Amino acid sequence: MSNRRNAEHRTGRRWSAVLASLVLFLGVGTLTAAPAAQAAHATQATPTTYSAPAPINLNDPRCPNLIKQNESDGCVVELQNLLNQHGNSLVPxxxxxxxxxxxxxxFxxxxxxxxxxxxxxxTKYALYHGGGTPTTVDCVLPPGTSACATGDAVAARAVTVAHYMYDPPTSDDQAADQASFDDTYNNLDYSNSHATYQLGHPAPQTAxxxxxxxxxxxxxxxxxxxxGPHTGTCAxxxxxxxPCPADQTVGFDCSGLVRWLYAVAGGKDILGNGSTRDQIHNRHLRAVSPGADYANLRPGDLIYYxxxxxxxxxxxxxxxxxxVAGEGTGPAMIQAAATGTNVRIDLVSTHANAxxxxxxxxxxxxxxA
Structure with missing residues (x-):
């Protein structure tokens, strides 16, 4: 019995030595990896569910001018929603x-x-406007007109409308049309309108x-x-x-103003609701040479900066x-220039940049038609 116990004792010491060598060679982490992996598997968290970003209007400055494959953002969510409205079944x-x-x-x-x-x-325009068909708009009809302008006459009419709605009224009809302009847009049910003041109404520090x-x-x-004028955005x-006052102001930015002038002159929303970057690529615009002192320009042409x-x-x-009062006589433009200003007519030469x-x-x- 004694000899067998001694043999077992010697065998145990040999296995202890082998085990110690393994620990030194492999490291403790290796020998404990299997139990650790089992424990990690038992406590592994459920993967986080992917959440799509909020949609962003394709004409928002945050969206690129050209939206391409492999982009991933809220602009693509908006694109997918629009495509679904045109008969697709995409996951947004x-x-x-x-x-x-x-x-x-x-499409x-x-x-x-x-x-x-x-x-x-x-493509953006077509997605928002039903296959590229422009939205029809009620025209502003200055004295001597009875219908929307058509063809090449629309550009000149846009200028006539600009003055008719901008200049101090000289007749009851003009005053009434300017007041109606205010009332029409103040009464629109804008989905995001929470302006603290609107057209034709007193505002804090502004009347x-x-x-x-x-x-x-x-x-x-x-x-x-x-x-038409509506609540802006701080995006x-x-x-x-x-702080940014745009989302509490009903008004125009520069491209929104020229869009409206052409729409109420010709009865169609040709320029669409995009920014200047979108407008300048509109298929209905063509580049022209201004000539010396803008001699080649026609009233109604668009000037980009x-x-x-x-x-x-x-x-x-x-x-x-x-x-232009306070500026002199020369080539002039109507513009919505910057926050803190109103729509105004200025000489082209007064702009800070060419x-x-x-x-x-x-x-x-x-x-x-």
Whole structure:
């Protein structure tokens, strides 16, 4: 018995030595890996559920001018929702994958657009405006007119409307039309309207009455689904006045103003609810040479400003050579310039920067029905 116990004792010491060697060679972590893995498996958390980002209007400054495959953000969620409204059944996950790409191509084919699977200004316009058919708009009819302008006459009418709604009224009819302008847009049921003041009504530290000359600038104002002044947005706001007042202001920004002027002159929302970056690529615009002292421009042409034509920052509507109080006589433009100002007519020469492009809205956009 003694010999057997001694043998067992010696055997136990040998196994202890082997085990100690293994620990030294492999490390304690290796030998404990299996139990640790089992414990981790037992306590492993349930994977976090993916949540798609909130949709962003495709014309919002946060969305790129060209939305392409592999993009992943709220702009793509909006795109997928719009495509679903046109008969698709995409999961609005915000990921621009093959299924979304194919749906874009099919939409472009069905609506007579260039087929490339890229969502640019024309595709955006068609998505929001039912296959590229412009929204119809009630026209402002200055004295001597009885119907919306058509063809090449729309540009001149836009300037006539600008003055009719901007200048101090000289007749009861003009005063009534300016007041009606205020009432029409103040009474719209805007989905995001929580303005603390509106057109034609006193505001904190501001009092203004009817007419374009009293409409304040609002970042993003005028980009609702119908043309006209409306509550702005603080998304992408770059103004100097802080905190941002845009989402509490009913008014126009620069592209919203020229959009409205053309819409109420010709009865169609040709320029759409995009920013200047979208407008400048509109299929109904063509570039023109201004000539010396803007001699080649026609009233109603659009003047764009910015670093380059792919990064425009501002647009104004050319109204011809005029006298502007406090500035003199020369080529002039009507514009919504910046937060803290109202719509106004200025000489082109007073702008801090030189224009980078001049464009004419083609008359075929307003062809008679």
């Amino acid at each position: 996950d915000g990921i621009f994958g093959p299924a979304t790409f194919s749906a874009v191509e099919a 472009q084919t069905a609506n007579g657009l260039g087929v490339d699977g890229i969502v640019g200004p024309n 203004y009455g009817p007419g374009l000359a009293n409409v304040p600038y609002a970042w993003g104002g005028g980009h609702w689904n119908v043309p 992408g706001y770059t103004g100097n006045i802080l 910015g670093p380059n034509l792919n990064d425009t920052k501002h647009v104004a509507l050319y109204v011809g050579t005029e006298y 224009p980078i492009g001049f464009f004419r809205v083609t008359g075929d956009a307003f062809a008679a």
